[in-house]
Amino acid sequence: MLGRTYESQNCSAARALELVGERWSLLIVRDALFRGTTRFSDFQRTLGLARNILAARLDRFVEAGLMERRAGSPHHEYVLTDKGRDLQPVIIALTHWGDRWAAPDGPPILYRHADCGGSVQQQTVCGRCGAHLAGDEVRAEPTGQGA
Amino acid sequence: MLGRTYESQNCSAARALELVGERWSLLIVRDALFRGTTRFSDFQRTLGLARNILAARLDRFVEAGLMERRAGSPHHEYVLTDKGRDLQPVIIALTHWGDRWAAPDGPPILYRHADCGGSVQQQTVCGRCGAHLAGDEVRAEPTGQGA
Numbered sequence: 001m002l003g004r005t006y007e008s009q010n011c012s013a014a015r016a017l018e019l020v021g022e023r024w025s026l027l028i029v030r031d032a033l034f035r036g037t038t039r040f041s042d043f044q045r046t047l048g049l050a051r052n053i054l055a056a057r058l059d060r061f062v063e064a065g066l067m068e069r070r071a072g073s074p075h076h077e078y079v080l081t082d083k084g085r086d087l088q089p090v091i092i093a094l095t096h097w098g099d100r101w102a103a104p105d106g107p108p109i110l111y112r113h114a115d116c117g118g119s120v121q122q123q124t125v126c127g128r129c130g131a132h133l134a135g136d137e138v139r140a141e142p143t144g145q146g147a
Numbered sequence: 148m149l150g151r152t153y154e155s156q157n158c159s160a161a162r163a164l165e166l167v168g169e170r171w172s173l174l175i176v177r178d179a180l181f182r183g184t185t186r187f188s189d190f191q192r193t194l195g196l197a198r199n200i201l202a203a204r205l206d207r208f209v210e211a212g213l214m215e216r217r218a219g220s221p222h223h224e225y226v227l228t229d230k231g232r233d234l235q236p237v238i239i240a241l242t243h244w245g246d247r248w249a250a251p252d253g254p255p256i257l258y259r260h261a262d263c264g265g266s267v268q269q270q271t272v273c274g275r276c277g278a279h280l281a282g283d284e285v286r287a288e289p290t291g292q293g294a
Contacts, residue, residue, distance in 0.1 A: 016241045022168065088285070090244055109290060128265025142255065
C-alpha cells in the first residue's frame with residue numbers, strides 16, 4: 001500500500017522531472033522566464049544548442065502544456081503558460097543547489113528582486129505556526145490519495 | 148559573452164538535474180530524507196524498482212558525493228551527505244509543482260512540520276527588503292563569474 005502510494009507520488013513528481021530533467025530544458029524555461037525569450041532563433045542564439053534538440057524540447061513543452069505556440073509573422077512565438085511559469089521555484093531551488101555544490105568559481109547568475117535589487121531567497125516555512133523549517137523538521141505523510 | 152554565461156550556468160544547475168533528473172533518483176533521495184531509509188533492500192522494497200537500476204543510482208550518488216556508503220553488517224548503508232540532504236528544497240518544489248499540475252486525484256503525500264503538523268510551504272523572498280516575491284518580481288543577473 002505504501003509502495004503504491006510512492007508509485008503514485010512518483011507519477012506526480014516524476015512528470016516534472018521528465019520535462020525539466022533533460023539537459024537544456026531547464027535553461028529554455030529559464031530563458032523564457034527571466035529573459036522573456038519567445039522566438040526559436042533567440043533561444044537558439046543565447047543557448048547555442050543544436051536546432052533539432054531545441055525544436056524537440058519546445059514541441060514537448062507545447063504538448064505538455066508548459067508553453068503555447070502562437071502564430072506570428074514572420075516567426076512563431078513560444079510563450080510560457082501558467083503551468084510553465086509555475087516552475088520558477090523549482091528553477092530557483094535547483095540553481096541555488098548548483099551554486100552551493102557545483103559552482104567552484106561562484107554563481108554565474110544571481111536572482112534579484114526587481115524592485116530593490118536584493119538577492120532572492122527561498123524559505124521553507126510552516127503554514128500553521130509560521131516557523132522557518134530546517135531539513136529535519138519536515139516529514140512526509142501519505143494521504144492515501146492518488147494511489 | 149552572455150552565451151558563455153548561460154553555458155556555464157548550465158554546468159552548475161544541470162549537474163543537479165543529471166543526478167536527480169532521472170526517474171527514481173528523486174524518490175531514492177526522498178526516501179532517504181523523509182523515511183530515513185539507508186539499506187539497499189529497504190529502498191528496493193518501498194520503491195519496487197529493479198535491482199540493477201537501484202544499484203546504478205546509488206553508485207552514482209556515492210560517486211557524486213550525495214551519499215556515503217558505510218560498511219555495515221550484514222548490509223552496507225547508504226547515508227545522505229550534507230550535499231545530498233541539501234536537495235530537500237528542490238524535492239519539495241518539484242513535488243508541489245507536481246501536486247498542482249500533475250496530480251488529478253490530489254497530492255499523494257503532504258509535507259508537514261514535524262512539531263505542529265502544519266503544511267509545509269516554500270516562499271520566495273527578498274533577502275534585502277523581505278518582500279514575498281511573485282514570479283514577475285524576480286530577475287536574473289549574470290555575475291561574470293564561472294564563465
